[in-house]
Amino acid sequence: MSLERFRYDDDIVKKFIIATIIWGIVGMFVGVIIAIQLFFRPFNFDTPWLTFGRLRPLHTSAVIFAFCLNGVFAGIYHSSQRLLKTRMYSDFLSKVHFWGWQFIIVLAAITLPLGLSTSKEYAELEWPIALLIALVWVIFAFNYFMTIAVRREKVLYVSIWFYIATIISIALLHIVNHISLPVSLFKSYSAYSGVRDALVQWWYGHNAVAFVLTTPFLGLGYYYIPKLVNRPIYSYRLSIVHFWSLIFIYMWAGPHHLQYTALPEWLQTVGVVFSVMLLAPSWGGAINFILTIKSAWKEMKDHPSTKFFFASTIFYLIATFEGPLLSFKDVNRVAHYTDWIIAHVHGGALGWNGYLIFAMFYWLVPKIYKTDLYSNKLANIHFWISLVGILVYIIPMWIAGIYLGIVRESITDGVLTYPNYMEMVKSILPYHYLRAIGGSLYLVGFIIGSYMLYKTIKKAGKVPDTEVEAVPFSNIEHNKNAFGSLQKAAENLGLVMGMLSLVAVSIGGIIQILPLLITHSTEERIPTLKPYSPLELEGRDIYIREGCNNCHTQMVRTFKEEVMRYGPYSKAGEFEYDFPHLWGSKQTGPDLHRLGKKYGDLWHYNHMMDPTTMTPNSTMPKYDWLAKDLLDTSYTSDKMKVMAKLGVPYSMEEIENALESLNKQASKIKNGLSTQGVNISSHSEIIALIAYLQRLGIDGKEAEEAHKEGNKK
Amino acid sequence: MTTENEDKNKKKEVKFIDHDFDGIKELDNPIPLWFHCLFYGTIILGAAYLLYYQIYKGGNTLKKDYLASMEQNSGESPKGENVPFDYKNFLQDKDKIKSGKQIYASNCGSCHGMSGQGGVGPNLTDDFWIAGDTYADVQKIIEEGEPAKGMPGWKSILGDKKIQDLVIYIASIQGTNPPGAKKAEGKAGKLH
Numbered sequence: 001m002s003l004e005r006f007r008y009d010d011d012i013v014k015k016f017i018i019a020t021i022i023w024g025i026v027g028m029f030v031g032v033i034i035a036i037q038l039f040f041r042p043f044n045f046d047t048p049w050l051t052f053g054r055l056r057p058l059h060t061s062a063v064i065f066a067f068c069l070n071g072v073f074a075g076i077y078h079s080s081q082r083l084l085k086t087r088m089y090s091d092f093l094s095k096v097h098f099w100g101w102q103f104i105i106v107l108a109a110i111t112l113p114l115g116l117s118t119s120k121e122y123a124e125l126e127w128p129i130a131l132l133i134a135l136v137w138v139i140f141a142f143n144y145f146m147t148i149a150v151r152r153e154k155v156l157y158v159s160i161w162f163y164i165a166t167i168i169s170i171a172l173l174h175i176v177n178h179i180s181l182p183v184s185l186f187k188s189y190s191a192y193s194g195v196r197d198a199l200v201q202w203w204y205g206h207n208a209v210a211f212v213l214t215t216p217f218l219g220l221g222y223y224y225i226p227k228l229v230n231r232p233i234y235s236y237r238l239s240i241v242h243f244w245s246l247i248f249i250y251m252w253a254g255p256h257h258l259q260y261t262a263l264p265e266w267l268q269t270v271g272v273v274f275s276v277m278l279l280a281p282s283w284g285g286a287i288n289f290i291l292t293i294k295s296a297w298k299e300m301k302d303h304p305s306t307k308f309f310f311a312s313t314i315f316y317l318i319a320t321f322e323g324p325l326l327s328f329k330d331v332n333r334v335a336h337y338t339d340w341i342i343a344h345v346h347g348g349a350l351g352w353n354g355y356l357i358f359a360m361f362y363w364l365v366p367k368i369y370k371t372d373l374y375s376n377k378l379a380n381i382h383f384w385i386s387l388v389g390i391l392v393y394i395i396p397m398w399i400a401g402i403y404l405g406i407v408r409e410s411i412t413d414g415v416l417t418y419p420n421y422m423e424m425v426k427s428i429l430p431y432h433y434l435r436a437i438g439g440s441l442y443l444v445g446f447i448i449g450s451y452m453l454y455k456t457i458k459k460a461g462k463v464p465d466t467e468v469e470a471v472p473f474s475n476i477e478h479n480k481n482a483f484g485s486l487q488k489a490a491e492n493l494g495l496v497m498g499m500l501s502l503v504a505v506s507i508g509g510i511i512q513i514l515p516l517l518i519t520h521s522t523e524e525r526i527p528t529l530k531p532y533s534p535l536e537l538e539g540r541d542i543y544i545r546e547g548c549n550n551c552h553t554q555m556v557r558t559f560k561e562e563v564m565r566y567g568p569y570s571k572a573g574e575f576e577y578d579f580p581h582l583w584g585s586k587q588t589g590p591d592l593h594r595l596g597k598k599y600g601d602l603w604h605y606n607h608m609m610d611p612t613t614m615t616p617n618s619t620m621p622k623y624d625w626l627a628k629d630l631l632d633t634s635y636t637s638d639k640m641k642v643m644a645k646l647g648v649p650y651s652m653e654e655i656e657n658a659l660e661s662l663n664k665q666a667s668k669i670k671n672g673l674s675t676q677g678v679n680i681s682s683h684s685e686i687i688a689l690i691a692y693l694q695r696l697g698i699d700g701k702e703a704e705e706a707h708k709e710g711n712k713k
Numbered sequence: 714m715t716t717e718n719e720d721k722n723k724k725k726e727v728k729f730i731d732h733d734f735d736g737i738k739e740l741d742n743p744i745p746l747w748f749h750c751l752f753y754g755t756i757i758l759g760a761a762y763l764l765y766y767q768i769y770k771g772g773n774t775l776k777k778d779y780l781a782s783m784e785q786n787s788g789e790s791p792k793g794e795n796v797p798f799d800y801k802n803f804l805q806d807k808d809k810i811k812s813g814k815q816i817y818a819s820n821c822g823s824c825h826g827m828s829g830q831g832g833v834g835p836n837l838t839d840d841f842w843i844a845g846d847t848y849a850d851v852q853k854i855i856e857e858g859e860p861a862k863g864m865p866g867w868k869s870i871l872g873d874k875k876i877q878d879l880v881i882y883i884a885s886i887q888g889t890n891p892p893g894a895k896k897a898e899g900k901a902g903k904l905h
Contacts, residue, residue, distance in 0.1 A: 083735050223735075241748075260775060265775055274759065276759045277755045280755055283748075284752075419820060613823070
């Protein structure tokens with residue numbers, strides 16, 4: 001049998017490793033800043049682009065798509081070449097992928113602070129960047145599947161299944177969730193509105209967790225853990241069962257982000273059911289990891305990677321238990337919109353993802369640089385500081401979340417015990433101090449680890465790509481299967497595996513989303529519902545630009561205490577013209593859906609100039625520049641045209657007279673304010689924002705009252 | 714060290730999968746029993762959950778539960794709703810003034826000033842009233858508000874007792890003439 005000699009492309013792996021470290025530090029640094037802003041307002045230096053609403057999307061995007069995904073790419077490029085016994089199909093495409101991805105991240109880091117955002121969580125980037133992501137992803141996918149095609153290994157190992165499922169599913173999720181109509185280069189509206197947009201968004205959001213933060217990491221674990229401990233994977237059969245059940249079930253669980261909302265209840269219940277069923281498939285992978293590590297614990301416990309892998313798997317176990325728990329209706333009622341969810345995601349992101357990436361790097365970096373780690377001691381220090389950091393982060397957030405979840409529903413003598421929202425927020429601030437400390441500790445650990453890797457790499461100097469020999473594909477003899485012939489057949493053909501994964505992941509989405517997209521029957525139509533006026537529409541876009549939805553929800557949930565606090569619970573029909581929806585997922589401040597006409601314009605003006613004047617101790621940032629900056633109305637009628645295309649009943653006349661109507665409404669608000677002693681231009685942005693805020697939830701409330709009147713008669 | 718492990722596995726008669734990937738082997742261990750229990754257990758639990766909410770309780774449980782809880786609520790409210798509260802007897806009640814002051818500080822002070830001197834809302838210490846100068850008028854404006862003018866309604870948020878305490882507190886700060894008092898608004902009249 002003749003052997004072929006070739007080299008793996010290690011250079012691309014090295015590039016991704018360095019990018020991972022740099023973006024990790026940036027993303028977590030931004031995280032620490034916004035954590036501090038939540039209790040210390042001046043930390044945004046009264047600069048628009050440093051405010052919480054704009055930086056929070058930058059933090060989440062940087063950690064998920066820049067840190068985690070670059071780490072995943074490093075591992076995929078390294079392990080896949082070895083598992084497929086071939087160099088990547090095209091070095092050029094690998095480089096395009098690398099530089100394209102870093103370019104996208106830089107664009108994100110520029111546009112998000114500028115307020116160019118779609119408002120959809122973890123999908124905030126505006127359409128030109130979203131298109132670029134799709135393009136780079138397709139290039140990566142093509143290169144990857146071609147690499148599978150030219151491999152010298154007949155059977156595809158578990159890790160490769162996970163990578164394939166990842167590549168296919170992210171493409172699917174990204175494309176479906178980003179369907180939108182552009183208004184200009186920097187502005188677009190989601191093609192879905194209200195309840196449909198929320199459903200698609202959380203199908204995407206939940207499965208971004210699945211296919212960015214879970215499946216690729218399981219794939220990495222399946223390669224790097226047995227390599228590290230030099231032991232076989234505990235059970236091949238378990239890997240098959242948990243792989244297929246995991247990717248199939250995950251796609252159904254999205255609606256658990258929308259419990260007690262206006263989403264049809266059968267979908268909410270189905271969301272719970274599939275979340276519960278996710279427990280076993282998730283734990284299946286974790287147990288395969290732990291039993292594999294355990295088999296070599298004695299010899300390996302001194303290697304830093306072992307500790308990191310072990311702790312990472314434990315955090316995965318915790319997070320995947322917590323997830324199903326949080327989805328139960330009665331638990332969700334308490335936890336939703338609170339810091340408990342923040343604790344949940346950080347247990348996952350810092351514990352599972354962050355630790356796994358470093359577990360991989362501490363083994364991988366010395367391997368491909370053909371040297372030893374610069375210092376095991378520093379790696380251990382990194383481990384322990386970060387561990388303390390994680391605990392000091394998530395435990396206070398658990399407490400704060402559960403506390404708020406309980407007191408906001410607490411009732412004394414038939415009325416809310418804490419009618420004032422800020423009073424409740426004040427009592428959880430100490431936990432936020434701790435969280436900022438915990439986050440900083442994790443960052444310090446991260447920097448120590450990065451420094452150590454830097455030293456390791458520097459020590460190694462220039463290292464050529466690894467050279468290997470392997471039998472060409474055509475000459476491989478392969479024995480008959482050991483388990484399940486269908487599985488084997490699929491493993492033999494990369495594309496077949498891809499197609500099967502696509503089918504498995506599509507079913508959930510199709511069954512949940514399609515019925516809602518094609519029928520409007522689930523919505524109780526609101527007869528009084530009117531489209532936003534041009535001024536209100538502009539105000540809504542300011543709300544989106546400033547990222548108010550990162551602190552405020554617009555979804556009064558279906559229970560008494562929430563109705564007492566805010567007003568009638570939100571109905572699906574009220575959001576028919578909301579392209580995109582702004583339901584939000586976190587209440588750092590109160591819900592705003594029934595805000596319209598609750599206060600006067602002057603109150604809003606004062607509050608936006610400096611919230612503490614209207615609400616003592618408020619932690620909401622100042623937005624005083626909105627009074628100075630003038631509203632850009634050059635796209636107003638274009639925006640209405642796009643809305644009309646999406647199904648909002650604006651007449652041609654209304655679109656043509658948009659500016660006239662806008663100016664009229666603005667002057668009215670301005671005049672009202674000036675009789676109360678505030679003199680600002682009627683073209684200032686704050687006027688539009690006030691118009692929007694005063695409109696919130698009004699139509700639905702009127703319908704409700706009309707209905708009640710009708711009942712009385 | 715690998716051989717030692719292999720020996721151990723032979724003893725347990727666990728087979729290796731006949732393949733090796735970049736040096737990684739896989740054992741053919743059976744799927745652990747507990748995994749099956751967990752897997753099928755959660756599926757059964759999930760199915761039961763679905764049946765319970767969608768079939769046994771007939772779906773739409775959130776709205777039903779909500780309506781039930783609201784009904785319970787209205788059942789509790791006392792019959793004699795329209796009997797006016799007799800403020801005169803409580804004007805000196807220290808406890809009520811104290812409680813009213815607290816409620817005022819956290820809900821009203823932002824608009825009416827921490828000592829009632831006025832701000833976004835009118836001065837509450839002077840002898841001028843927009844909404845009327847009787848205790849009942851004041852109670853009514855607090856309950857229902859004047860949303861168009863920027864005064865929220867508080868009835869559902871604070872409830873009857875707290876609003877009574879507020880009225881008593883407001884009565885107690887009449888004529889205090891706090892610093893920074895806002896100019897008079899409304900008709901002249903002493904609160905009574």
